[in-house]
Amino acid sequence: MRYGKVHKGFVRSIIVIDSPGCSWANCKFCAVHQQVADGSTALQQIEEVRDHIPQGEQTLQIVSGASFNDYSDKVQAAILLLAMDKGIGTLILEQRSEFRYKIPPLNKFAKDRGFKIEWIIGLESISREDRDFLGKEPIDSNYYNLSHVYQHVNILYGHPTKSFKILKKEISKLLEWYRTVTINIYEPPTGSTIHRDQEKVEELYSSAEFQEWLKDERVDIQDSDPRAQSDFGGIDTFER
Numbered sequence: 001m002r003y004g005k006v007h008k009g010f011v012r013s014i015i016v017i018d019s020p021g022c023s024w025a026n027c028k029f030c031a032v033h034q035q036v037a038d039g040s041t042a043l044q045q046i047e048e049v050r051d052h053i054p055q056g057e058q059t060l061q062i063v064s065g066a067s068f069n070d071y072s073d074k075v076q077a078a079i080l081l082l083a084m085d086k087g088i089g090t091l092i093l094e095q096r097s098e099f100r101y102k103i104p105p106l107n108k109f110a111k112d113r114g115f116k117i118e119w120i121i122g123l124e125s126i127s128r129e130d131r132d133f134l135g136k137e138p139i140d141s142n143y144y145n146l147s148h149v150y151q152h153v154n155i156l157y158g159h160p161t162k163s164f165k166i167l168k169k170e171i172s173k174l175l176e177w178y179r180t181v182t183i184n185i186y187e188p189p190t191g192s193t194i195h196r197d198q199e200k201v202e203e204l205y206s207s208a209e210f211q212e213w214l215k216d217e218r219v220d221i222q223d224s225d226p227r228a229q230s231d232f233g234g235i236d237t238f239e240r
């Protein structure tokens, strides 16, 4: 089942659909751009979950790992129509910074039709060196300014170039600017040249900060390790 309700932390419903790939396709830690689909599976998956989404759902996130504007016009329209038909209060979408100029008209489109869109950016790191190591796209803005466009941010931990000390600084800074922060603990996709640094992961799990983040509804930790208590609405994304 591709629809689920997240009860812990940031409460929302999610649907998981296939990615169309990613036009950046350069991040060394990412499997999304290897999963290029023509969009027809995403359309089919949206139809499959439609009847499971209750009318008037408060918050619905579309999860695919890709940017909204990487989808074809047809899939973009299907997602927006789903939100309108179901009377969704807030639709949460992901968007790379390259496409951020497309966000204001989409926000207006939603507002004119009685719903709201909130946006996730996959920053992964606020260190330029770390982002370069990971192969992330360059960003021609600062992270504070981006928080006027994006409400939610994803960052990566468990790869060799980020210390736990830096992670703590990142979380504290990003929580000043963004509504929620998701820490994705790195799981290398097949063929990745970057390994998971388990020593760093253990440092996180044994820390006082980890216990605090578990209680903080603005911080979400995603890992296949049960200690993370990851809640993804019962959808097993680690198997996908």
Ligand code: SF4
Residues within 6 Å of the ligand: 021, 022, 023, 024, 025, 026, 027, 030, 031, 032, 033, 065, 066, 067, 096, 122, 136
């Ligand atoms: S921008 Fe996102 S989807 Fe594209 S390659 Fe990087 S992590 Fe993957």
